[in-house]
Amino acid sequence: MAWYIFMRPTISSALNAIPDIVKKPIKTIFCCQNCGYQTPKWMGKCPDCGQWHTFVEEALTIGEIRGTKPGFTVAPATAVPIHSIELDNEERHTTGIQEFDRVLGGGIVPGSLVLIGGDPGIGKSTLMLQALNGLAGRGHKVLYVSGEESVRQLRMRSKRLSAASSDMFVVSETDLELILRMVESNHPDVLVIDSIQTMFSPDLTSAPGSVSQVRESAMRLMLLSKKTGIPVFLVGHVTKEGAIAGPRLLEHMVDTVLYFEGDRNHVFRILRAVKNRFGSTNEIGVFEMKERGLDEVANPSAVFLSERPANAPGSVVTASMEGTRPILVELQALAGNTSFATPRRTILGLDPNRVALLVAIMEKKLGMHLMGHDLFMNVAGGVKVDEPALDTAIISAVASSFLDKSIREGFIVLGEVGLTGEVRAISHVETRIAETQKMGFRKCLIPQSNLKRIVEKEGIELIGIRTVSEAMEILF
Ligand SMILES: Nc1ncnc2c1ncn2[C@@H]1O[C@H](COP(=O)(O)OP(=O)(O)OP(=O)(O)O)[C@@H](O)[C@H]1O
Ligand SMILES: [Mg+2]
Incomplete structure (x- = not known):
């Protein structure tokens, strides 16, 4: 032994x-x-x-992910006092497209990695081309790498959009090594990769678009942007479920995640920041898709309310905060007798669970028996809003359709609703009221607790409410 x-x-x-x-x-x-x-x-x-x-x-292959290959490698890390770090070029690059710059938090931050996701054909390449053209027009040298389209196709689009600045360079390439070498020799000020799913590193055996290829490509591009200070935009496709295709982990690696969304049948497109290390999230930019490209919509409230029917039961206007900006939206509800044992609840643009909760409150506190009614809800214009401050407006829209009575003329409804039917305070009341006033509304229902802290304004009547039943008495 x-x-x-x-x-x-x-x-x-x-x-x-x-x-x-x-x-x-x-x-x-x-x-x-x-x-x-x-x-x-x-x-x-x-x-x-x-x-x-x-x-x-x-x-x-271990080692590549850590950036030990030649080219853009990470510098050996040494800890330094934070105040000693020089900020030589802290200013942001602006593209001239104000909606785009605002969503980014005021322009493009040097050395940032931005992911733009969106459904096929929503206009991601169009937006990138227009933004790059804006940058090129301001004297920045920009490089657009397309892995999906030939340079001729890019030229055709740029001709249609009248975006053909001499400082904009385009290339059709999918090999990441070649792209990195090209960036090293060309030194562009901004780089766009369209799309990250088409890029591949020849060192990996898996196919382009697979998780390890996408992650490897994104990691190499992140090292590139952090080391050289070149802002990099990655265009990413979105799966049927709505996540950026393949790796959700891409969202953790980048500084900013923007989603370009909208109904393809509507002309409006919304650019939404879901993560931003350099600005507020939930900021939105509204665009209109036209023959000659994307047009900014500077006053979205006016657009979303433009086709609102007057005095129609089931229609209520409310003010939703999207990032730092208030936007007026029209909520529509349709409650009709059901022919099923379990009534249908089809909710578009709002959180269905929130609506179910509010319907339960209406049954209990307002005595409106919606169990025998199918309920359909929509936010006009194909917008998505998800905020507790819209609770009172949702209840008012459903009640209006249920009672078949339109709410009083010129009213806007705001307030969060608790489970006992009380109306609770909301944030950014003054900003919302200012937008309401700008759009020509003269009466505003707001939570009583908010009213106490607001100074009276001229030209708009503010009415405080404590419970949903009080709101119903005033509105109908
Ligand atoms: N001649 C045109 N007139 C009006 N709109 C057009 C025209 N050509 C293209 N479009 C719009 O541009 C959209 C396509 O834009 P774009 O190619 O930028 O989308 P994408 O998101 O990059 O698509 P993909 O996922 O295929 O890369 C179309 O869905 C259409 O709405
Ligand atoms: Mg495209």
């Missing part, structure tokens, strides 16, 4: 004994193509996102 212990080889000595050829050079992992979850063994169902048959075997 003692002899055996003495002779037993240790693990490290055993590994040293294996010749180099036998050592596995590449580690393979199974990677969920939906969410990026990694596992050493194949699985049928992803334990993270719950999707079936999404695991694909991918080769992963």
Whole structure:
């Protein structure tokens, strides 16, 4: 026995004994193509996102992800006092498209990595081309890398949009190594990659668009932007479920995530910041898609209310805060007798759970028996709003359709509703009231607790409410 212990080889000595050829050079992992979850063994169902048959075997070479390759590598990290860091070019680049600049928090920050996601054909390439043209017109040298379209196709679009500044360079390429080399030699001020799913690194064996390729490409581009200070925009596709296709982890790596959304049947497109390290989130920019490209909509409230029917039951106007900006939207409800045992609830543009909660409050506190009614709700113009401050407006719209009575002329309704039917204070009341007044409304229902802290304004009547039943008495 003692002899055996003495002779037993240790693990490290055993590994040293294996010749180099036998050592596995590449580690393979199974990677969920939906969410990026990694596992050493194949699985049928992803334990993270719950999707079936999404695991694909991918080769992963260690070292590349850490940026140990030549070219754009990370500098050896040393800790420095924060005040000693020089901020030489802290100013932001503006594109001249005000809606776009505002969503970014006031322009493009040098060294930032921005992800723009959106449905196919929503206008991501159009927006990028117009923004780059704006930058090029201001003397910045910009590079647009397209992995999806040929340079001729890009030229055709640029001709249609009249975006053909001499400082804008375009290239059709998908090999990341070549792109990085091109950036190194050309030194553009801003880089756009359209789209990140088409980029591939020849070092990885997996196909372009797979999670490890997308992650590797994004990581290399992040190192590029942080090291050189070049702002990089990544265009990303969105899956059917609405997440940026492939890796959700991309959202953690970038500084800013913008979603370009909108109904393709509507001409309006909304650019929304869902994450921003340099500005407020939920900021939105509104655009209109035209033959000659995207046009800014400077006054979205006017646009969203333009087709509002006068004195129609089920229609209520309210003010929603989108980032730092108030926007007036029209909520529409239709409550009709149901022919099913369980009534239908179809809610577009609002949170269905919130509406279900408010309907329950209406049943209990207002005695409106909506159980026998189908309920359909919509926000006019294809906008999505999700804020507790719209609760009273949702209840008013449903009640208006249920009673088949329009609410009183010229009213705007604001306030959050609690489960006992009380109306609670909301944020940014004064900004919302100012927008309301600007749009020509003369009466505003606001929570009583907010009213106490507001100075009376000329030209608009502010009415404080404590409960939803008080609101109903005033409105109908
Ligand atoms: N001649 C035209 N007139 C008006 N609108 C046009 C015209 N050509 C294209 N469009 C609009 O531009 C949209 C396509 O824009 P764009 O190619 O920028 O979208 P994308 O989001 O980049 O698409 P993809 O996902 O395919 O890359 C179309 O859906 C259409 O609304
Ligand atoms: Mg495109």
